[in-house]
Amino acid sequence: MIDDLIERMKKGDKRAVARLITLVENDEEKAKEIIRKIYPMTGNAYIVGVTGPPGAGKSTLLDKLIKEARKEGLVVGVIAVDPTSPFTGGALLGDRIRMQRHSTDPGVFIRSMATRGSLGGLAKATGDAIKVLDAYGCDVIFVETVGVGQIEVDIVKTADTVVLVTVPGLGDDVQAIKAGLMEIADIFVVNKADREGTEATIFELELTLDLEADKWRERGWRPPIVETVATTGKGIGELWEAIKRHMEFMKTSGKIEEKRRLRAEEEIKTIVSGWIARRVEDAIKRGELSKVVESVVRRETDPYSAADLITRTLLEVV
Known part of the structure; x- marks a missing residue:
């Protein structure tokens, strides 16, 4: 069965991809077999993590980023992780609602996953699901984390580029800085930038970045701050360009190999x-x-x- 699913996946069968991801989520022994067989086919996709507090507009932002990537003919994979209820054991898995216009696009594959109790903002099987989408032929894979705030740090172990989304007036910017989220971000996004308090939020982020100026110089990359209004599309083009710049930086500096070695x-x-x-x-x-x-x-x-x-x-x- 697994060999048949892999062959169908190689021919572009989305249903086979969905079935393989379900198997790596639910069956540990089959997950081992699947990963062993597809692993030589992986390593080509670029992984972009999108994290930040609940209500920041991550899903709406992703919907627009998918469009930008598709304009360039890139095959896009999306893994949207939702929290599992500690009471019912269920999860809403509703992120696809905001991206449903892409569901009929053959160049886009969107999958929602439940955390099933995993901390750190990601589901336990996220890494294996990424490998399936990589083997499927995705050029870029977006991973949207739960949005649990201060423990959203696992994404740095998974993504090549980490985009941290915040909004004016949440009141958690200082908390996020204290929690170390500033350390994991490669790009900052101030979404809903048409709201009052946008300038103050940007000032706070810039000030924090300035305090770590030596560190950014040593790394060779200072995280840019991009203003967006995801609902209208404002700033989405600039954000996509920032992601591509960081992608190029990671590849030309050799840091992507270093990061993937640490990931392994x-x-x-x-x-x-x-x-x-x-x-x-x-x-x-x-x-x-x-x-x-x-x-x-x-x-x-x-x-x-x-x-x-x-x-x-x-x-x-x-």
Whole structure:
């Protein structure tokens, strides 16, 4: 079945792409098989992360950016991540509503994903879904994060360019700066720039960037600030040009290889830590670690020593 889906995907079958993404979301063993088979076909897409607080207009902004990319004949993939309800386990997955005019465009593939409890603004399977869209032949893949505010930092491990969207009057600009979101952004967008308070927001961002002037000079890239009104399209062209400039900077400076190497390291660490966590959990459920747990309860062994013993035992098994 998987081989058939991959062959259909290579021929441009969107339904096969959707089915492959569903499999990597829901079935870990099939996800492994899929990624093993398509991985040689990946590495060609450029990934743009779009993050920022709820209500900043990220989805509307993306709708306009898709149009800009399509004007240049680029094949576009979009992954929009929505939060999962802790009560019902469901997710609205409504971002596609704002981008529905692109649904019939053969050069655009839009997929909504639920976080399913993952923190950091991204779904656990986002990385694998990106690989499927990359293998499908997307030139650029936009990843829109949940919009949970101060923990939206996982996107920097996923995207080649990170666009941070804010709006005047949210009152969270200083909080975002304190939380370190300033550190992950390659481009700042002040959306809804027709609102009162736009100049103050831009001033605050510029001031913060000025305080880190030495760091930007060392990196070779100072994040630009772009004013947009996504509902009218104002500033969208300028934002797309800023994204392309950063893309060119990443490629010519060699930083894209550096970033992708770090991404590979993080991905391997995540897979290994997940593997260990699942096996420890399974062993505890089967009662295989009851003696170790009891020794910690009786204060005969500390938790760190117990964890070290379990980890070494698991690695020896491998």
